[in-house]
Amino acid sequence: MSLGRTFLLWLLGVLVLTIITVSALVLWHEQRVLSWELEVQGDLLARLLALSAGDGGSPEYLAILSLTDLAAGEVRSTGGEILWRYGPPFTEVRALGGSFLEVERRVEVTSGPWGRNAAVEVTLMISRARMQSYLAGAAVRLVIALAFALAVAMTVGLWMVGRVVQPLSELAELSRSFDPGVPVEIAHEGRGTAELAELVVAFREMTRRLSQQQQSLAASERRYRELFSSSPTPLLELDPELRIRGANPAAVPFLGVEPEAAAGRRVQDFVIGPDGDPLTALTGSVSAVGEGLVEARWRLPDGDLAEVELHLRSSGEADGFMAAIHDLTDRVRRLGQRWQRTFDAMIDGVALVDPEGEIVVANRALAPHLPTLARELLERGPKEAGWRTTSLDRLLECNLSRPRDLHHAILVVRDVTETVSAEARLREADKMQAVATLASGVAHDFNNLLAAVLLHVRLIEGDPATAGEAAAAIRDLAEQGSEVVGELLIFARSEDSLPPRTFDLAALVRDQKAVLNHLLPAGIELEISSAGSVIPVVGNPVALRRLILNLVVNARDAVADDGGKITIVVARRGGRAILEVIDTGPGIAEEHRDRLFEPFFTLRRKGRGAGLGLAVVYAIASAHGGDVELVSGSGAGARFVVRLPPGDIGELETLHDAGEARDHATGPRVVLVEADGKLAVRFLEAMAMAGFDVRHAPNAGLAEKIVASWPPSAVVVRSDDRLARDWATRLETAVVLIEDPGSPESPSDVVERLLALGHRDRSA
16 A cells, blocks of 8 residues: 555544544534433423413413423323313323423422412423424534535645655656666655655765665676686586586586586485585584585596585575585595505505505505515414514514504514614623723722731731731631622622512511611611501512611611611502601711712721622612612711502512521531621521521520521520530530630631531431
């Protein structure tokens, strides 16, 4: 519906509604006024009739009554007597129909034949016909007047609609015929209202901007089409079902036909993915994020397959996509060539091995050894992880790994010929260096000893009276030389031939406490901390006792004799068994830390010793797969930490008594009774090296307990003849008496005496 028609209908409706409303109100008001006047006239007439009746009802009043709208009436006394009546009865009047006003009044009269005041009742029926006729005429006149006003209003409305609608119709026609390339001209711009003038100006501005935008869009479309057609990248325009709407010339080699002929074909007909259709999930990704990327193979017109990368994105429309095809064939070929060059340039041989054990592909470094390796794989099977083999006089180290997501196994072959040879040469060099170090240390010590011996020999030659004193000195020097040789043998001897045992390291340390206490002067306190827990290790208990002994002796030499403390801590940390020996001595300077474990390196020569103690500790810890380290620094005491691999607590074995010296020995049994721990250690080591199974007792009471459960072949006692005879009588075994407590025999002399007992005493 047009604006003019809508406006006219609206105006007509308003006018009609106004006419009806005004007419109804006017007629209603006039009816009210006429009804009120009629009621007033009826009331007046009732009073007149009452007065007339009171005077006897004179007939001359009939002329007056005929001029009114009275249809019927009567006057009655209070007793019901009709004093006067006019017209037919009321029932007949009502039966005739029509609109009547019934008036009933009670009127007081003061004169009449009664001669006194009386009341009469007057009933009148007055016709409304004349009033209704008047109202009908008034309504007709009112309608005519309002119709004329309606006609005038409609005429004015049509004129005003013409003023408004015609310019709008012209604007609509201009909009329908709008051409961005043709300027818009609007005639009679001054017509209409100010709002129409503003609308015309706004329309002209809008058409100008639309013209500019249309020209810009046209230029953009031309540029897009030029870029689309000239792009070296194959481009496809697709609908929502991935059917081709258009393509640029670069896509012709992939489509096999001209772009117009490819319209309507599905892209899925060309694309082959590793797992079916790769574009279904891709379109969902494009719908979610606006673009997506997938690698697939494209079926070319000649039937070949090309590796491509499809980049799909929304084309800006709700029902389409833009696809770019990136040919990866050259890139894959270049990557393959680069990979092949890198593969062949590798020093190590690399090959892919299928599940049957056959080599599928190998690099250049592996080519000379392929026959040998193929035979090795068939013989060993594809499950063996690593081995060494020889091919063309080269030693090869082979490692076969199986990645989880790869169907083939990977064989890596490394030529270790030079590495093994270099390691062997390095080991020989280390041996020669160690031999040179040992030789240098032994030569240094023996030169000092021999120089002292020669000095005392010259003293004897110069003054025979000093022969006794010089002989004692020479004897002491010989004992020092023997001790050096003994320590050297301990350092060089290997315990690898002994079967390893699983035992509690904490129990081993606690069992050694009595022996260790005898090694220390009275002023040095020994504390053992193991927290009562079991610390299983695998190894040789004898060697580990020697390790503990050497660490405690080293700590004893560092602590002052008149006071100090040595603490042994056994614990488990970081999956390793830990043995710590801590002293309160002056510590070890930083410049000496790197040489602590070298043979014959020593910082103090307190008493006897050849500087092999820490070297022995290092050798024993290494033989057990562990290590030893000095943790604390200078000025804070020394803390040596030995770390050993843990053992299985389920394989734990029980150690023997504390007096046991060699758990594995099978030679003659000997019990050493010696209260001096320092001397006891010297004798124990010498007898153990000679093959005796030795146990130590610091006093006679403990010795008797050992002998009761472990009958020995001999007992070595450093005491008087009475104790020796008593032991020989009660124990019924051989007793070796070290006769001179002030100047004891050397350990080698005691060993010689034990060996001199022969089989007779050993079997006693």
